[in-house]
Amino acid sequence: MSGLNPQQREAIHYLDGPLLVLAGAGSGKTRVITQKIAYLVQDCGFQPRNIAAITFTNKAAKEMQERVGKLMSSSIANELQISTFHSLGVRILREEAKVLGYKPRFSIFDSADCAGIIGDCAKTVDKATLRRLQSVISNWKNALITPEAARLLVANEHEALAAAAYLSYEATLKAYQAVDFDDLIGLPVKLFSEHPQIAEKWQNRLRYLLVDEYQDTNACQYQLLKLLTGVRAQFTAVGDDDQAIYGWRGADIDNLKKLPNEFPALKVIKLEQNYRSTVRILKAANNVISHNEKLFDKTLWSELGHGDPIYVTASKDNEAEAESVVMKLQAHRFEHRGKFRDYAILYRSNHQARLLETQLRNQKIPYLLSGGQSFFDKAEIKDLTSYLRLLANEDDDPAFIRAATTPRRGIGAATLQVLGQYAGERHVSLFHAAFEEGFAHRVQARQLEPLLEFCQFINRMQARASREPAQQVLPDLLKAIDYETYLYDTEEQRTAQSRWANVGEFAEWINKKGEEDGKTLIDLVQSIALINMLEKQNSDEVDAVQLSTLHAAKGLEYKHVFLVGVEEGILPHRESLDPAKLQEERRLMYVGITRAQRSLHISYCEKRKQAREMIPCEPSRFIAEMGQEDVRFSGGKQAAIPDRATGSARLDAMKALLAAKK
Numbered sequence: 001m002s003g004l005n006p007q008q009r010e011a012i013h014y015l016d017g018p019l020l021v022l023a024g025a026g027s028g029k030t031r032v033i034t035q036k037i038a039y040l041v042q043d044c045g046f047q048p049r050n051i052a053a054i055t056f057t058n059k060a061a062k063e064m065q066e067r068v069g070k071l072m073s074s075s076i077a078n079e080l081q082i083s084t085f086h087s088l089g090v091r092i093l094r095e096e097a098k099v100l101g102y103k104p105r106f107s108i109f110d111s112a113d114c115a116g117i118i119g120d121c122a123k124t125v126d127k128a129t130l131r132r133l134q135s136v137i138s139n140w141k142n143a144l145i146t147p148e149a150a151r152l153l154v155a156n157e158h159e160a161l162a163a164a165a166y167l168s169y170e171a172t173l174k175a176y177q178a179v180d181f182d183d184l185i186g187l188p189v190k191l192f193s194e195h196p197q198i199a200e201k202w203q204n205r206l207r208y209l210l211v212d213e214y215q216d217t218n219a220c221q222y223q224l225l226k227l228l229t230g231v232r233a234q235f236t237a238v239g240d241d242d243q244a245i246y247g248w249r250g251a252d253i254d255n256l257k258k259l260p261n262e263f264p265a266l267k268v269i270k271l272e273q274n275y276r277s278t279v280r281i282l283k284a285a286n287n288v289i290s291h292n293e294k295l296f297d298k299t300l301w302s303e304l305g306h307g308d309p310i311y312v313t314a315s316k317d318n319e320a321e322a323e324s325v326v327m328k329l330q331a332h333r334f335e336h337r338g339k340f341r342d343y344a345i346l347y348r349s350n351h352q353a354r355l356l357e358t359q360l361r362n363q364k365i366p367y368l369l370s371g372g373q374s375f376f377d378k379a380e381i382k383d384l385t386s387y388l389r390l391l392a393n394e395d396d397d398p399a400f401i402r403a404a405t406t407p408r409r410g411i412g413a414a415t416l417q418v419l420g421q422y423a424g425e426r427h428v429s430l431f432h433a434a435f436e437e438g439f440a441h442r443v444q445a446r447q448l449e450p451l452l453e454f455c456q457f458i459n460r461m462q463a464r465a466s467r468e469p470a471q472q473v474l475p476d477l478l479k480a481i482d483y484e485t486y487l488y489d490t491e492e493q494r495t496a497q498s499r500w501a502n503v504g505e506f507a508e509w510i511n512k513k514g515e516e517d518g519k520t521l522i523d524l525v526q527s528i529a530l531i532n533m534l535e536k537q538n539s540d541e542v543d544a545v546q547l548s549t550l551h552a553a554k555g556l557e558y559k560h561v562f563l564v565g566v567e568e569g570i571l572p573h574r575e576s577l578d579p580a581k582l583q584e585e586r587r588l589m590y591v592g593i594t595r596a597q598r599s600l601h602i603s604y605c606e607k608r609k610q611a612r613e614m615i616p617c618e619p620s621r622f623i624a625e626m627g628q629e630d631v632r633f634s635g636g637k638q639a640a641i642p643d644r645a646t647g648s649a650r651l652d653a654m655k656a657l658l659a660a661k662k
């Protein structure tokens with residue numbers, strides 16, 4: 001416990017009831033959680049399996065597991081339940097599936113699978129409509145609104161369409177023995193609410209709960225937390241209202257506000273010392289966030305010295321920006337004899353990574369991309385996981401269709417259509433329908449044959465996959481479907497090569513996971529869907545520059561941070577300019593600034609290429625909000641960024657220019 005400040009120590013030792021640690025960035029909230037886990041086990045006699053810690057990403061869970069592992073023996077640390085809300089949900093559902101009418105090996109559908117089903121239900125393929133329908137349905141599910149209730153709530157035509165699709169969407173998922181990500185939280189909530197004795201069983205099992213990044217929980221996660229902690233309410237939640245950045249995904253900061261009301265015994269501890277950043281970085285962050293409405297009073301100070309000024313650089317366009325950032329990073333690294341992994345380049349949206357990647361590759365700088373298109377979303381990986389999903393759950397119809405037709409094996413669209421219709425009439429899965437006599441009568445022998453052959457192949461592999469370790473089964477599966485030949489037959493040589501290399505990487509990942517945990521292929525299928533959801537696993541040991549969206553960088557820290565594209569329209573995002581959303585954008589900027597430990601470099605463009613057109617850009621209002629005292633401007637026409645709090649930006653920029661000329 002040495003090296004902790006008195007407030008941290010108090011938070012760690014407090015066990016008399018529910019506790020909320022509310023504090024700004026870098027104040028050691030996550031550190032309180034890891035230390036408290038060690039304290040519970042080593043000093044208070046808690047069994048590790050009775051402690052559950054909930055983090056925001058799988059990566060954060062892994063990191064916490066490692067940190068705790070250093071505080072106690074790793075065999076004990078491995079018994080702890082450190083996971084995301086979603087993986088905890090999976091654990092509960094696997095065990096209790098039967099009560100909900102699911103088999104333990106239900107499938108977990110990712111967002112693309114679900115979009116396909118919603119499209120079928122709503123009879124639309126229009127991407128924008130689909131996205132909106134999906135988000136409306138997801139919001140309902142996160143607010144625990146049933147399809148029946150949603151029908152009564154509809155306020156416009158669009159919601160009416162969503163409500164209609166919602167009902168058949170849920171029925172379809174159930175028929176496929178599949179759940180979506182929202183169900184991973186929603187179904188345990190339903191289960192615990194309807195079966196108090198099951199809730200009690202889990203309350204006795206998870207006797208102490210710790211939740212990191214509490215400000216970004218949604219209504220459903222909050223309910224789960226309440227149901228899991230029960231009347232004992234033994235939990236520690238840590239969070240920072242100024243870092244709530246997932247409102248767009250249904251997270252609700254009200255969960256933080258209502259905690260004191262719903263748990264009258266709640267104790268609140270505030271932490272004020274920041275151990276991460278220099279005074280100047282902290283000041284810039286505090287200045288920016290002071291433009292938001294204040295929910296809770298917080299102050300943050302640092303003893304880490306004044307540090308470097310914050311550098312703000314203007315570039316003529318986004319290509320020049322990428323080039324300049326990479327050059328500056330190189331120069332800075334040489335000067336400070338740093339490692340690549342000390343550097344992160346952060347941006348608002350995924351597409352901003354492309355030019356940076358090109359520059360980094362040109363300069364032969366190793367980098368890791370996180371929060372981008374996941375490895376597991378690549379076509380070849382989805383092909384293979386469709387087989388694996390089918391092995392785990394033969395009722396998974398989308399996986400059935402993909403696997404049955406990739407590679408082509410003489411099962412045509414016409415056959416599948418008849419099969420689909422027949423299965424629909426009989427209320428069985430495609431897989432089961434294929435074996436029924438009624439179906440055999442509807443197709444010709446040459447149609448039936450390849451289909452049955454495929455189903456029997458799946459049956460044979462299924463038997464092996466649940467018995468043998470993963471690393472034995474996957475290579476045989478690849479050989480049996482001759483996937484390599486398929487790739488070279490259907491793709492250009494170079495594409496095929498790179499796709500086949502990805503397959504190799506996937507096989508290696510399966511092997512490693514299989515060996516580490518002694519898991520069968522079927523056990524592993526489940527974790528794939530979860531990784532899919534939030535991030536590809538990055539190896540932290542490699543010396544590489546981190547490229548990440550601001551959202552994915554939450555909770556992390558880097559010695560040196562480059563924050564790029566800090567422009568009006570990007571950060572804040574052009575679609576988030578109404579007052580409430582603007583505050584969330586500002587929090588995103590706050591999260592970005594506070595990732596930096598030693599130096600912070602901000603850049604923006606004067607023009608940006610968008611759809612082949614050069615669009616003039618303006619520096620983000622958040623740059624002005626940092627204050628000017630600790631900021632050094634370079635490049636561009638402007639000597640300094642005007643205060644944008646009043647008047648239009650252009651006007652202010654002109655005034656500043658004129659003032660500079662005088």
Ligand SMILES: Nc1ncnc2c1ncn2[C@@H]1O[C@H](COP(=O)(O)OP(=O)(O)OP(=O)(O)O)[C@@H](O)[C@H]1O
Nearest residue numbers: 003004005024025026027028029030031275276555
């Ligand atoms: N008492 C302490 N003494 C020295 N270093 C500390 C102390 N507490 C935390 N730290 C260090 O400060 C840094 C920030 O801590 P931590 O990540 O726990 O903060 P946080 O509040 O969770 O930040 P965020 O809001 O960004 O998630 C870490 O490097 C951590 O090891």
Ligand SMILES: [Mg+2]
Nearest residue numbers: 029030212555
């Ligand atoms: Mg943290």
